Amino acid sequence: MEKLVDALRSFGLSEYEAKVLLSLIAEGELTAKQIAELSGVPRTSVYEVVKGLMAKGLVQAGGKPMKFRALPSDELMNLFSRRLKENIEFLKRELPSVESSKREEVVRIYTGEVAINALKESIEGARREIIVATTHFDDMMKELLKNAKCKVTVMAPNVSGSLRLDVESIEGVCHGMLLIDDRAAIYLQQGNNFWLMIGSGSFARFYQEFLETFIKQKVKKG
Template sequence: MKLVNKLKAFGFSDYEARALTALLSQGEMSAKEISLISGIPRTSVYDVMDSLVSKGFVEAYGKPRKFKALQSDEIIKIISERVNQDLEFIKKELPKFESAKIEEVRVYRGDLVLEKLKEFTESAKESIYGMLSYIHDDVKAILEMARCKLVLMSFNASTVRNAEAYEFTRKELMEEHKDYCNGMLVFDDIKTIFMFKGENVLAIVSESPVIAMFAKEMLNPLLESLKKKIKNER
């Protein structure tokens, strides 16, 4: 019955919904009569009715006990009030869980950028993938601390010891980029640093796997292009 299914959606058990609709259709009934009309096993009827009484939808009286449902408008009012209470609770509590999952992005400046780069490099266990316009000596020294797979794309990537290096070959552009170390690095597919290093040093740092995945998707086409170019030149 469709009504039974709808009542179940509002927290009634199958037996409770069947008992309540039986009472509404027949009026006052005994446990035996409820069992016959609703199909609820006689051994379960009293438990079901006690539950409906405790929830305020049914009244019980007399010996032997008789049961009577509230009027339909009263039942609807109780359900509506409880649904509204639940909605208010959800409105209050649900954002707390959402805010706990917000991916935090931080901005670092000056020496803190290199400190964060060092922290991420030393803690990386699987891989570091990066693309930097030009790798300055201070950045190079930190990246050489890596104890994992290190894949770098840059005008001077081959100067970094133990790196799988892929270099841009337009030397005239390299001179323009020597004053800058701009690009991105992804650590273990979890942490990301977007670096802007020139006269001033700034980095956007994330520990979100989602942002790391986005950064890798940006890096991969360039990496594949450089690999293909090197293969064709051989």
């Protein structure tokens, strides 16, 4: 029940409103006294709570004595879905207009499932080219790249014979990253060929924050 209350609260309902709505969904039709007994909401607050639910279009009232009933669960779901979609569209439309033009986003760091979803969205949204340089081309990356809609190039030591995607492969490539005091170094190697990029300032801070966050997470879990 607590999870249902929390879910309803995420749609803007108060705790009392969520509890009253769930009681009405479960029982069908109730008087104010019955609502108080079943929901645990103080009777002195029931009428105010029901009034708020009626204003939101979630509850109806009628009869003598006055009884209250919630919309059927399928109608509630349709209503919540529609309002959620409207809110998302509103935010998409309005948030960019209030974002400061001077705001500079230095780096975003994601972890866990959020990180995988962020990468999936980036791959599916790419329109020009994706270049993958990895020390091990694993099944998860293969699965994510299946949804790419542009040219994909994969550079990895183990790419040969294991790639079942319509992409260009560059075999035997290793790469790595080093943090050296206040500098960051990134290298690519294929046999005797070696490429290196070293930078400081914001370039190094990007990778420093990224790696330090990962290391801290591993320490906590270990």
